[in-house]
Amino acid sequence: MIREKLSMTQSRQKSYADKRRRPLEFQEGEHVFLKVTPTTGIGRVMKSKKLTPRFIGPYQILKRIGPVAYQISLPPSLSKLHSVFHVSQLRKYIHDPSHIIMPDTVKLKDNLTFETMPVQIIDRRVKQLRNKKVPLVKILWNKDTEDSTWEVEEEIRQRYPQLFV
Incomplete structure (x- = not known):
């Protein structure tokens, strides 16, 4: 009787x-x-943090190892991982041409930094400290992203005199 109930459950x-x-x-x-x-080992290799993606890829399947195991081609950054994964660790990728991202051509210096040129001065103001006044200018760095920052006017005048013509 117990076995019947167990099998039914x-x-x-x-x-x-x-x-x-x-x-x-x-x-x-x-x-x-x-x-x-x-x-999968990827969390340890990528030093997973709060905002890391849940899935990475897409990667191509090289061959089927068994009914639930697949070998995939991994990039050199993940070369320390075994290339065979269980089917539960994989998600199907549907090709979409909009997923292709063209990299920007940014000229980097030797120390991996780059310099952006200011577009224009948007605003001016004077910051009052205890014993002195500091003139500030709001600089627009990129029209597309509308990146702007408040900078000290004297420094900007020395570095970019063409903005003050």
């Missing part, structure tokens, strides 16, 4: 689980996203 639980489960299969050459978790 197990079959009921199995039916609940099967409703939510979907079989995942991938073909060689397809692209997938890889889940970032400590169990």
Whole structure:
């Protein structure tokens, strides 16, 4: 009697689980996203923080190892990881041309910094300290992103005299 009830309970639980489960299969050459978790090892390699993505990729499937294991091509930055992953760690990637991001051509200096030129002066004001007044100017650095900062007028006048013509 106990075994009957136990098997009946197990079959009921199995039916609940099967409703939510979907079989995942991938073909060689397809692209997938890889889940970032400590169990995959990626969380340890990427030094996962609060705002790291949950999935990275897309990566190409090289071959199917078993019914639930796939070998994927990893970039050199993840070369320390084993390239075979369980199907539960993969998500299908649907190709979309809008996902292609063209990198900006930014000229970097040797110390990996770059200099932006100011576009125009937007505003002026005088900051009153205890014993002196400091004239400030609001500089627009990029029209597209509308990046602007308050700078000391004298420093900007020395570095960029063309703004004050």
